[in-house]
Amino acid sequence: MAPERSKTKGTPRTRTEKVHHALRSAIIEQRLAPGVRLPEDTIGESFGTSRTIAREALGRLAVEGLVELIPNRGAFVANPSLEEGRGIFVVRRALERAMVLELAGRIESDIAARLHEMVAREAALASHNEAEAIRLAGEFHLTLAQLTGNPLLIRYVTETVSRCSLVLAMYGRPHSADCGAREHAAVVEALIAGNAEEAAELMDRHLADVASRALLPARAQKDIREVLSAYAKDIDLD
Amino acid sequence: MAPERSKTKGTPRTRTEKVHHALRSAIIEQRLAPGVRLPEDTIGESFGTSRTIAREALGRLAVEGLVELIPNRGAFVANPSLEEGRGIFVVRRALERAMVLELAGRIESDIAARLHEMVAREAALASHNEAEAIRLAGEFHLTLAQLTGNPLLIRYVTETVSRCSLVLAMYGRPHSADCGAREHAAVVEALIAGNAEEAAELMDRHLADVASRALLPARAQKDIREVLSAYAKDIDLD
């Protein structure tokens, strides 16, 4: 027989999981820049474990799309192209639209209070601490996902939020991620009121705005491929 | 600088990747039933590799949600509850809706011909070979995903289609997956005509129908938890 379901797989228990989560955080928080090389023994030494652990964690991050694994060459922090970045936002919008539709009208009053408090904190921090505000904004979306109780939706939203923040860090203009609090508040109101379609529309616009504000200009100097590919076409190496 | 992008990560090159893919196929094709235990050395022996390889593959499958990993206990084929099954369909509908919206009006004529041919083959097989028809139906959705050229969307649609077939195998009634050809054809027409919203609506209804026809009855005798949980609530073990 199958084992009983693990309740809510709390804090990671094995070293592999710990390193996995730690690396993910480091990537999402931009402590590890896109394209950076991630050698196994360096990671092992950093965390005080063997290469085995580092290796496993890297493999899992590769499945999540946060790391690129090249056989016999090693692992690198994912370095998505602008085009891929747009694609990720497309998926995220679809997912969060569905998420909001699921949630509308099903918010208990105590949950509503929690959401209100969350948005208020966002608004309060927006002007002071930008890094913290960005983190809170992401957490808002993750909290909503968890409220659906849909495991796959939770996983996908978590992944897309992670990767979107990576993309924004690469291509986004500074300050492009703020102004979220007011829009988040509007979504929360619509959710509580039970206006499903309105909530979905608000969320969709919110994310579309974030994406377009940040991603429209195709000049992202951090990725020279974007620049060079235009020139490469006109060159004949043979 | 970051390495150049791997073109289309062809066939898996490392053993880990090979085992990873092989296990995934086995699970999706129901060769490994949900809930089945997956011991590391058994897998290693089966593939002629060491436990290390099996272990890594299992870790990656766990990230994909196809395997459940329990610390110090081992790995098990995912055993989604009916409720999770419904959740997976919710996600799939959202993704395929977005997919269709991306595609509408952007179908080149040669692609249109390919889609027509595909749907025709589905229709032809529907009455004869059920297993093959089901496989073709899944392939239709995957083909559309690939046409978007959005790597993340492709991955997610692939994953959800896989898992939906797993769910249908667990909980679906026999014959619940057919009747797809006609609905697929309608979607294709709307796509080619460029009626984005109509195509999205058609696809959404199509999937909602499949889900509800198959999943509505909450009696799925393969999962005794569904049955027992109702009784468990009335029992006090202390």
Add this chain to the structure above:
DNA sequence: TCTCTGTTTATCGCATGCAATCTACCTCCA
């Protein structure tokens, strides 16, 4: 100076071994 080629070195791919943990069974006692 440029290119081609042989060598070096850093890193990965994978197997194996040992300690820790869980499961199952068996014994003992009420």
Add this chain to the structure above:
DNA sequence: TGGAGGTAGATTGCATGCGATAAACAGAGA
């Protein structure tokens, strides 16, 4: 008979070591 406790076996968690691969470098020839 039913349950508690303890022991043996199986299986995982993790570290380490060896062979293999590819990038980096150096030297020879043009």
